[in-house]
Amino acid sequence: MDVELRDIHKTFGKVRANVGIRLHVPAGTIQGILGENGAGKSTLMKVLSGFIHADQGAILLDGRPVVIHSPADAIRAGIGMLHQDPLDFPPMRVIDNFVMARGGSLFPGRAAARRDLKKLAAQFGFALDPDAYVDSLTVGERQQLEIVRLLWLGARVLIFDEPTTGISAAQKERLFAALRLLADQDKTVLFVSHKLEDVEGLCDRVVVLRQGYLVGEARPPYTTRQLVEMMFGKAISIGKRVPCAVGETSLRLRNLSVEDYRLKVRGVNLAVRAGEVIGLAGMEGSGQGLFMRAVAGLLRTTGGRISLDGRNLTGRSHLVSKRHGVAFLPASRLEEGLVPGLDLTEHFVLAEKKGGFFIDWEGGRALAEERIAEFNIRGTPASHVEALSGGNQQRALLALLRVSLRLLLLEHPTRGLDIESTIYIWSKLKERCGQGTSILFVSSDLEEILQYSDRVLVFFNGRVSPPLEAAEMNTDRLGELIGGKGWPEEEWVEEMTADG
Amino acid sequence: MAKNTAASRRRKTIWINVSFQSAAFVLALLLTTVMLLAVGAPPFQAYRSILVGAFGSVGDIFDTLIAWAPLLLTTMGVLITFSAGLWNIGIEGQVTLGAIFTTWILRLLQESGLPPWLIIVLGILAGIVGGALWASLAGVLKTFGGVNEIFGGLGLNFVATALTLWLIFGPWKRPGTGSMSGTLPFPEELWLPAIPGFRLSPWALVLSFIAVVVVYFLLRGTHFGLRLKAVGKNMRAAYLLGVPTWQHMLASFLLCGVFAGLAGALQVTAVYHRLIPSISSNYGFTGLLVAMLVNFHALWAVPVALFFAALNIGSVHLPIVLKLDSSLSGVLQGLLVLLVLMVEGARQRLMSRKIIPAEPASGEEVQS
Missing domain, CATH: 3.40.50.300 (P-loop containing nucleotide triphosphate hydrolases)
Structure with missing residues (x-):
């Protein structure tokens, strides 16, 4: 027909x-x-x-x-x-x-x-x-x-x-x-x-x-x-990359495997240094989401080992890894990240988790006001999160993160945001890198991956590339890998990293 | 400037809410009136009879107050589970178990020679424990067994009723043969002190007011209450924000059971002074209705529960005065809840602004 x-x-x-x-x-x-x-x-x-x-x-x-x-x-x-x-x-x-x-x-x-x-x-x-x-x-x-x-x-x-x-x-x-x-x-x-x-x-x-x-x-x-x-789109000239001074290895993954009913991610090895940014590229559903959630402790791994600062976190729940300085920012902000129906003050009180039985609302409001100003959120402490725009929701999510973090896992941190917000959010993230936080982020924006990562992992149908130096990559090459072109038949050969 | 407009907007939405709610109330009355006309009963006389039945004499007023106390307690319990997003329909059974535990302890200790006040206190505490245990059973089934709390609660309600009947006709039956009128009444010194000449115990009212205050502050001013709300509104986000979710769900069941058990204990120590087959008197279900109406506001439950209690007590006289079934109050209550919820749905539909999805096209994710 x-x-x-x-x-x-x-x-x-x-x-x-x-x-x-x-x-x-x-x-x-x-x-x-x-x-x-x-x-x-x-x-x-x-x-x-x-x-x-x-x-x-x-x-x-x-x-x-x-x-x-x-x-x-x-x-x-x-x-x-x-x-x-x-x-x-x-x-x-x-x-x-x-x-x-x-x-x-x-x-x-x-x-x-x-x-x-x-x-x-x-x-x-x-x-x-x-x-x-x-x-x-x-x-x-x-x-x-x-x-x-x-x-x-x-x-x-x-x-x-x-x-x-x-x-x-x-x-x-x-x-x-x-x-x-x-x-x-x-x-x-x-x-x-x-x-x-x-x-x-x-x-x-x-x-x-x-x-x-x-x-x-x-x-x-x-x-x-x-x-x-x-x-x-045509490869637009990429702005200046700002590599971070990176420190000791913080996150170490050995042979990490995770799967769901349709996809298996097998044997990922990765050592991330403090302050380093790793971009996870790939079409949605290629395994990067599973991988992120496994590292966050939200999905049970089927094999391998996760350790952070020498501490074994394999098989521990997200609440445990959170205590050791891991934070996860999901892509679906209103479904997983924020609680619709609660206002910003309530979110900050929840996230801050001060001791005591009664809530110090005055303190909560003050904190909310401070963070709203710092993160340039368009809203008031009494704004309900579902009334904020996407960009402001993302800012709110970032503002909710605790001050000292070791590992930050981000899903599509700038999806749906305008350029101004994107640049702002990355400046905030890079600030954290300077304080020694390592970042893993998923993005479908190749430019974003190349611009902000130190190294890149490419996912295709559950296969994972070895970490590739972002400085040696370009969008064409990355786009091909994402589309499943140029993958070796069997195991990835190391010299492939050089021909970017 | 921005603050001003926000405040005026809020004032406006409050007014809109109030007018919608009153519309629902008027509609419920109208529909009930239509129904009364349809069965050939004089509506105004029926309403008058309910009013007189509930407030016509000191005794009637006290009867209404007697019904008010347990209804407030069950409403408070249900509000806690509602906050955690749980439909604890099993509250009826939790009230029953509270009553059973209280009866058990009173029976056990009535010959012990302990001071009566101590026996009463122990009995009430036992009722609280009983309600909490039954509720946590539903909670464990929900969090670990994957049994929806509605089904678990419904099943446990039946078990609780069966247990009551077995006790009344079995181990705890009156000398001779068991009877639907319940177990043998306790001696008067084991009754919760009442106002002389009436059945109303001020203690029951005091305890239920305390419950309202506790729940009000719990939901409004404590970290625990806020976390419960977060779990109820978005469990996944709450978990990512660091709230241990199943623990909070279980705790909300437990707390609800505490209030339900207390209601059951008061039914035994203050109202019936024995265990009867329908000891929970539907206060659990009515409490669910009240909770739905007040939409998480504990203080609003005070007048609404009084109104519902008055309807219940007032309609008791309907069969005598107008040859109408006393279930009329239930009809009015049910209609009221349905219409308030419906009008709320309509309001949201009318007032909703278009929501922009973050990701229009593909974007389906594989993770479950």
Whole structure:
């Protein structure tokens, strides 16, 4: 089916997620959609699949405008989406998941459905047992289930959101073969990814989104450099880097391993010196988040050792590591960092944790006023945190940190902030480095990583590079690594650090 | 300048809140009136009868006050768990267990020759322990067993009721055969001293006022209360800010159990002077309603609980006067809570400014 998006606009409050996007995909095409986090890929795909309603713009299928208000509308029109985290029902059987969305009659008609399921699965070479429970399947098998389910429901346009994350190499091969088969059957495939290699090996054509705009198109043969440039923008000259005078080793990680249901991070070795800044680069969900949380004591490690200033912190909870000078600033400020419904004074009283039974509100207010002035927060001690802007919330989070810290772990410290706030926040962070605090931070902004880190760890699909000297890197090289290009087959060879 | 506008804005929101709340109250009255008309009962006479029943004579007023005390206690208990974001629906059973423990100690010591006042004090303390134990059971189930406190509390309520019945008809039955009227009443010297000629014990009122003051300061002025609030509003952030979360949740259950147990102990020592099957008299559930209405403000619970107690006592006369069921008070209470919550929801919807998500597009994270 021929898909056309005309002039799609979508804003969330002040954030422009999609600005005037036009995209035409003929039937039988595998269309790649590239872009970094927050570029607007998912928003665009959600508009097409009915999860989000566009503010403006039209969707045309086979040249006819359609109105899509919900995912149910979308699938009726022939559009199905496979989400990055499969939207299925793990405690139920494959066959029940398969018939779930099919309406029509009161009874699901399992026998016919079972036949169809087997036939469709065989067509793509998928081995799906209709009676298996979904929670016993791998992510790859759950994807296969989604594919046959959507086809059975009559999907002629299939959207794949980061489908190659968390599946094995063999499953990826089978997935790609299935996608090509779909294209041969004149279905339209939209393939959303940040993995250059996957896009280059599979897609008939590629568009790149950046900051809500569709910034470019490419057809094979692709040049990696061009794609990276479109994704991350032209490499703007990087300001002067200010390396910190670093001291003794403070944080030492030996063979650290951590995993969740879809990703394994294995055997990270790292020695961080006091005052050093380590940037963790990688697309979101490549393992850096797991790694950070493991170091913070928020996730149980599956192997290895964490020590700080010679003190073993392996397997200790965050409350323990907090006592030894570790602080963690999460990316989701209102979900994890601050307590909506409490005001700034209450936050400072909570974080400061003075002894005594009764709260010294006068003292708390004074402290709040002092920190509000020091960190330039636009708000009063009585401001509720949810009423602050994102930048001010981030400032508040920083202001809440205790005075002497040994290790500061930051997730996207400047995400969504304007330049002025970014510069301000980093000046505050560098101040702390001067006092001997080591910093590990996750960011999807390559410039930020290169500008402020001393060394960089790159994460890709759970793999971790050895620490690379930031001074010897550039955005192109970093962008390639993030996209999974230029990784050695087996173990990372040390001299790779030199060719930046 | 900024401060001024903030203050005036706050004053404005207070007025808006008050008018919305009064609208809810009027609506609840209207709906109840409609219902009364539908069943062919004269609404004004019904309301009058409730008023007279609750405040018509000194005895009626005292009866209302008798109901007020345990209701305040359960409300205070529930406010503590509410602050920690927990729906301690098991408070009913915690009241019951308080009553059982008190009865147990009084039975154990009534022949001991100890001074009666000491026996009463020990009995009340035992009730407090009983309520706290039952509450911490729900708390342990929640924090370690992963059992939602609503389900755990509901189950424990049934167990508590069954336990009461078993005791009344089994080990603690009256000489001869057990009866629904409860265990054998305690001798008068084991009663909490009452105002001569009435059942009202000033001690019960004093204890419940103390509870209000304690909870008011606990939630407003202490580190513990602030941490409870933080846990209730955002557990993950509270943890990152250094609050040991499950410990605070468990502590809030325990404290709630203390107040519930005290309510149960007073039901035995001040009101019924024995263990009866429905010893908790639904004060736990009514306390939940009051707590929902007052929205964390302990002091507001004082008038609201009095109003609810008056409704309960006033409606006792309805069957006699108007041949109406006394559950009318429950209908009014329930409607009131529903409408206040609904109106609050409507207010938030109407007044909410658009919230800007920090990350519009992809940005889903893998970490759980």
